[in-house]
Amino acid sequence: MSAPAEQQTVFVIDDDAALRDALASLFRSVGLHAKVFASAPEFLQVKLPDAPSCLVLDVRLPGLSGLDFQAELTKANIDIPIVFMTGHGDIPMTVRAMKAGAVEFLPKPFRDQEMLDAVQQGLERDRHRRKSAGDTARLKATFNTLTLREREIMGLVTAGLMNKQIAGELGVSEITVKVHRGNVMRKMGAKSLAELVRMADALGVRRRAWP
Numbered sequence: 001m002s003a004p005a006e007q008q009t010v011f012v013i014d015d016d017a018a019l020r021d022a023l024a025s026l027f028r029s030v031g032l033h034a035k036v037f038a039s040a041p042e043f044l045q046v047k048l049p050d051a052p053s054c055l056v057l058d059v060r061l062p063g064l065s066g067l068d069f070q071a072e073l074t075k076a077n078i079d080i081p082i083v084f085m086t087g088h089g090d091i092p093m094t095v096r097a098m099k100a101g102a103v104e105f106l107p108k109p110f111r112d113q114e115m116l117d118a119v120q121q122g123l124e125r126d127r128h129r130r131k132s133a134g135d136t137a138r139l140k141a142t143f144n145t146l147t148l149r150e151r152e153i154m155g156l157v158t159a160g161l162m163n164k165q166i167a168g169e170l171g172v173s174e175i176t177v178k179v180h181r182g183n184v185m186r187k188m189g190a191k192s193l194a195e196l197v198r199m200a201d202a203l204g205v206r207r208r209a210w211p
Helices: 016-031 042-044 066-075 091-099 114-142 148-157 163-170 174-188 194-204
Strands: 009-014 033-037 054-060 082-086 104-107
Touching: 009 016, 009 042, 016 033, 016 114, 033 042, 042 066, 054 066, 054 114, 066 082, 066 091, 082 091, 082 114, 082 148, 091 104, 114 174, 114 194, 148 163, 148 174, 148 194, 163 174, 174 194
Parallel strands: 009 033, 009 054, 054 082, 082 104
Antiparallel strands: none
């Protein structure tokens, strides 16, 4: 379920006060919460909200450049979609930004709709990332309810082994394997083997290669 528009935040970093104010007004006009900063260090003082966010970042800033700041955010595991804007862009700069995951690279002056479209794309990307992270967290919590034997059997089942092969590998009866396998399917909420395989891949517990 998407967060209400008022919970979505657009951060703006630009040393031009007039542009900061104009962008803040633009975003607020479509119901988005906006916070503006004159420099990257100011932005780092703020705790990011637990809701979809997007960063509108000028390439040329006092001190650390926008592109270098993008790299610093990546190193710090701060995952926020970035829309770059610049009055001095060039192709190598654009390529570097996009390769590093930027949503868009807008040359100044840009149209309001171009900026709004780019920001909405960034917010949607962050919304999707948050949902995926939440789904994975719930999957891990469910996986943790399995016994050690059930986890082992889940790994073998999703590697493609038959019950008889798993029984031989673990030194247990085939009936025992069937019971554990049933428990795994029930606890994980998997309706099919294919679904269990997808879960194992997401968790990184699937034994892909087998001699």
